[in-house]
Amino acid sequence: MRQPLLLILLSFCISSASIAADNETSSTKDYFNLKNSSWSYSPEHILEFWGYHAADNASNSTDTLKLRYYQPLSIGAMRGTARLDTEYVRNYGPSFPAENQGQYSAGNTLLTVWGNHPNFFSSWGGNLGARVIFPFGNQGQWAVGPQVGASYTPVEGSKTILANISPLVRYMYGFDTKKNSSQNNSTQSPLIRRLELFPTIGIQITPATQIRFWDENGIIYNSAGGGWFVPLDAMVTHRISKHFLFAVGAAKQVVQTYNQYNWTVYGKVAFNF
Template sequence: MTFLRIIAHLLIPLALLGSTGIAMADESKFSGGFLNLEKSSDQQSSQRVLEFWGYHNTFGEQTQSDTLKLRYYQPLQFDQWRGTMRLDTSYVSTYGPALPEQSSGTYNAGNTMLTVWGNHPSILKNWEGTLGGRIVFPFGNYGQWAAGPQIGTVYIPRNGSDSRLSDFSPLLRYMYGFASKGNSFANNPNQPPLARNLNIYPTLGFNILPDTQIRLWDENGITWNTGGGGGWFVPLDAMVTHRLNKHFLFAVGASKQVVQSYPVYDWSFYGKLSFNF
């Protein structure tokens, strides 16, 4: 019965995301009358990308965390299907007056995530968006697994447009968490509630210089907690990226919660160094 409940919870958001994809496929809503955008004809990169990230987050009661993250993108192709695989792994140090046993500089394993997305020309033929999913492994997640589907697409200005907008890249992802066998709140009282989250990324990119962009809600999106307690987490998230050459890019960003009926963090400061090859 537990397995059937998990399948049911995943199928419901998948159906909702699928209906969203059908709405996204109606290009007339996003071209001509809306920001003069058109669907990007190629939404899959052919380059591998290795990124080094650093985050500093603040929470209530003066609790803080530092995260070191490694992120890798690998292009995929099977027959006519083209896609991307992304692997994230991290180490986290959490400290503050409420955690006297923890000190700054003491790192433990953080979340490890595998995300795959792509599209086949015979699926939603008039839509160049992507379908995929994510798995969060329980290594740094208090024994909690999480999995869920995602759907996204990319819109770009029409040829000849003088818009500063570089892209509008909406993405939706639903994550459903479940504990591994033998792990429970009774055995592990420090684990967080199981994830039941809809992640919403209304990503916007703007060109401010030839090699410099500001990107909104790219790294940190909106979260709707559909599990116990409900609530929303809505941040203001902005990241400035600058490409040094065809292989290297760096970025710095910050995020501040403005609606936090579902708490995630108060402030987040982050940066990355990206190498594509």
């Protein structure tokens, strides 16, 4: 039942985006003064340095240092973006072995690619993509999954505080090798089976400052065992110059029938070149 349900959800998102694109002039612009800008890919390279601190309800904490890089893609008429994330993680608290506390170790490394071709769903105007989580670091397993997204920005000259609305849906499916299965590796974490929802909304505070909701931390449904993780996530970004931006944010769980964290604070510095 779970696999057909996920296919239905993804099909619904594609159909909804297609309808929204077809009726852009009569609905999106009329009610929200927005235009579909899903194919407006940045030509710039972006390098980001992130820091996170997260805590759960049992006095356990995790510090994460992350490097994130965005690479523009141009293959024939196809346009898109590739994103590479890699991180180091430090865990401490009563649930972690004392000998490993306070030490940074390799965390997740993942690759995300999205884009579209003008001859593929040309009337839709959305983005198709996929993510791969590599089987090293603290995840210890492969995970792959498709994603569907779109982006809407205000039409030129409109008077609105909206910077953009960028919904995204992704489903991640984890699997392991025989050598790293739970039978051979007692520390192997449960295989990922989850639906990720990002109802991202950007609000323009000043020409250089935005507050962004559900940009970094989205909603998760655990399709393997059931349960939802729903955070309230907000991040303030401020652009210092054409090539430099910094941001600070925080997230607090609201619904947690699928355990992730209780709260987290984070920040980044980003360089465009």
